[in-house]
Amino acid sequence: MNGAKVDVRKVAGEGVTWTLLATLYLRAWESRLPEPILGDRYAAGAVERIDYDFAALRRRIRPASNQFLVALRARQLDDWSRAFLARHPNAVVLQLGCGMDSRMLRLDPLGKLRWFDVDVPHVIELRRRIYPERGRYTMVGASVTDDGWLEAIPADRPVLVVAEGVLPYLTADEVRTLLARLTGHFTAGGELVFDASAPWVARVAEDFRWAPRDAREIERWIPGLTCADATPFTTHHRRIPVRRYRALYRLIHAVPALRNAYREFRFTF
Numbered sequence: 001m002n003g004a005k006v007d008v009r010k011v012a013g014e015g016v017t018w019t020l021l022a023t024l025y026l027r028a029w030e031s032r033l034p035e036p037i038l039g040d041r042y043a044a045g046a047v048e049r050i051d052y053d054f055a056a057l058r059r060r061i062r063p064a065s066n067q068f069l070v071a072l073r074a075r076q077l078d079d080w081s082r083a084f085l086a087r088h089p090n091a092v093v094l095q096l097g098c099g100m101d102s103r104m105l106r107l108d109p110l111g112k113l114r115w116f117d118v119d120v121p122h123v124i125e126l127r128r129r130i131y132p133e134r135g136r137y138t139m140v141g142a143s144v145t146d147d148g149w150l151e152a153i154p155a156d157r158p159v160l161v162v163a164e165g166v167l168p169y170l171t172a173d174e175v176r177t178l179l180a181r182l183t184g185h186f187t188a189g190g191e192l193v194f195d196a197s198a199p200w201v202a203r204v205a206e207d208f209r210w211a212p213r214d215a216r217e218i219e220r221w222i223p224g225l226t227c228a229d230a231t232p233f234t235t236h237h238r239r240i241p242v243r244r245y246r247a248l249y250r251l252i253h254a255v256p257a258l259r260n261a262y263r264e265f266r267f268t269f
């Protein structure tokens with residue numbers, strides 16, 4: 001890569017959340033495995049372009065073990081998204097809390113879809129330096145809890161809403177209001193895919209504020225939403241290409257309380 005690297009702190013300020021660089025770094029790390037689960041080479045390219053203390057980040061997040069959690073989650077959400085987009089090639093895609101994720105390049109490399117990526121303004125400022133806007137792709141700098149930004153997203157076609165690693169950081173009231181807004185706005189219907197932890201995980205995790213007990217809790221909140229899948233993060237442990245971690249995930253998967261610690265959800269509306 002030629003040209004100067006993008007200095008995270010200069011562009012996005014000190015407030016940039018390290019978590020979005022952590023998930024990017026874990027995907028980049030995983031992409032270098034001989035048989036990756038996700039193989040996100042765009043993440044590897046993005047890390048190359050960013051000036052940040054990745055050595056310190058690496059010590060904190062231990063990618064050798066944690067890469068699989070992030071890769072399995074992203075792969076599940078990508079698989080559901082691909083299946084939806086194959087059925088609805090005219091769909092609009094709305095990704096919430098996109099951070100530095102490269103999903104639009106993974107799923108739509110030719111830029112044919114009308115795709116909106118939303119994150120808070122200072123993150124979008126950074127993102128614009130890493131992933132330039134192109135034809136039908138738009139970045140929106142707003143909090144997903146703000147009024148207004150949703151009105152600019154076309155509502156007359158089926159929509160795929162993806163929220164990876166973001167809803168746990170909102171309060172229950174914020175999630176409920178957001179889901180009600182989304183289902184109210186997109187009258188042509190669609191799917192919503194996201195991940196969430198179990199309540200016991202949120203009680204011990206530093207930053208998590210919302211964790212649903214089960215999918216019914218969400219269906220009761222928003223009667224238009226129907227759960228189509230609730231998949232434990234360990235479900236596809238056979239995809240893990242490193243034997244000892246494959247064995248560890250298989251063990252976790254055998255214990256309901258542990259496998260349900262994190263789940264990916266797919267709702268239709």
Ligand SMILES: C[S@@+](CC[C@H](N)C(=O)[O-])C[C@H]1O[C@@H](n2cnc3c(N)ncnc32)[C@H](O)[C@@H]1O
Nearest residue numbers: 019020023097098099119120143144164165166
């Ligand atoms: C753990 S990172 C995940 C980023 C990305 N989805 C990924 O998987 O790499 C959480 C992201 O949610 C964003 N976020 C948190 N609260 C938000 C809000 N209220 N509105 C928009 N984005 C938010 C953060 O800025 C950050 O980019």
